[in-house]
Amino acid sequence: MLCERCNENEPTVFITKVIHGGMTKRNLCEECDKVENPEGFDHTCFYCGEKLVNAVLCPLCQAELFRFMHSKGLIFPTDHPTPEQVAEIKAMEAELEKHMKNWVAQRKRD
Numbered sequence: 001m002l003c004e005r006c007n008e009n010e011p012t013v014f015i016t017k018v019i020h021g022g023m024t025k026r027n028l029c030e031e032c033d034k035v036e037n038p039e040g041f042d043h044t045c046f047y048c049g050e051k052l053v054n055a056v057l058c059p060l061c062q063a064e065l066f067r068f069m070h071s072k073g074l075i076f077p078t079d080h081p082t083p084e085q086v087a088e089i090k091a092m093e094a095e096l097e098k099h100m101k102n103w104v105a106q107r108k109r110d
């Protein structure tokens, strides 16, 4: 699957944006995301605050989020998520957030 806008690059804008409230559900590559969202979003990891280049989660937090979602039976849709999948993920938002906060706190202690 390719970026919806340029049809050239791999899309890198993930469903983390869906989880964290109403941002684009489109599949865009980094370049097109920058063009379409010039304001962008905080370039720090949503959970641990690590500085990032145009992403919402650092690789560590992303891996843990995926792992946790899988453990809950949620398959992470990297392509177009169905409205049902989005609803399912939204329904778990609070739980995901709580888990990730605990996990980050644990990680920083180590």
Ligand SMILES: [Zn+2]
Pocket: 003, 004, 005, 006, 007, 008, 009, 028, 029, 030, 031, 032, 033
């Ligand atoms: Zn693109």
Ligand SMILES: [Zn+2]
Pocket: 045, 046, 047, 048, 049, 050, 057, 058, 059, 060, 061, 062
């Ligand atoms: Zn992080």
